[in-house]
Amino acid sequence: MSVELSHYLMVGAILFSIGLYVALAKRNAIGILMGIELMFNAVNLTLIAFSRFVSPPTDVSGHVFVVFVITVAAAEAALALALAMVVYRNRETIDIDKINLMRW
């Protein structure tokens, strides 16, 4: 009984599914952002697992990629929360069911 690559990939897949559900189904805009962060984490876990089990031992490309993904995730979180604050200031709500100004 040992821990293989597929174990980590399955954890990543489950985490990604949960994040996808949260991002699709939550009503609060901040909740949707939380789902997106969960999906980022799942992808990063998958990248690190591949870097550990598949690429040659001295290659840190997967780690560098994860560092860049975390950077972009931080920028994305700051901008998304700023957008949520602007919407809240104008509409007094961040319920995405009520933010339907541009709905067809």
Add this chain to the structure above:
Amino acid sequence: MEDVGSVVAFWTLSVVTVGAALMVVAVRNLIHAVLFLILSFIGVAGLYITLSADFVAITQILIYVGAISVLILFAVLLTPRAARDNAETFLQVPGLVLAALVGVTIGAVVLVTDWNEATRGPFSETAEAIGEALLDKYVLPFEIASVLLLAAMVGAIVLVRED
């Protein structure tokens, strides 16, 4: 990675991570959902350590647990009159179906594919190698990332400025 300790660590951290992520879906209070999200981030950082990725684990703790979670908590607390019930929209059932479909597909691919696992040796220390790679092979993405962070910071300030 055949010793008992890493196996126990993997299963414990996996259960914590996935369980906390499920609690993000299940709890009815948005603040509690953020706290469970933080627990899930910490579990992922532990999984990085079991994959001998020490630098990425520390980065995960600093950026996700330290910065992004606090940012999300601030955003929740700065929207006091918005609903805090963590409820679902009318897309609950399609979202559940789609998420299950994606999860099952990825899981099937994981189990079917032969991943050609090659190396199992642990990294001795990744921080030095990552630093060299960032300033040598990946210097252009590194600079672009700094420009991206600057643009995001300016954009966030401009968006929320009162004028």
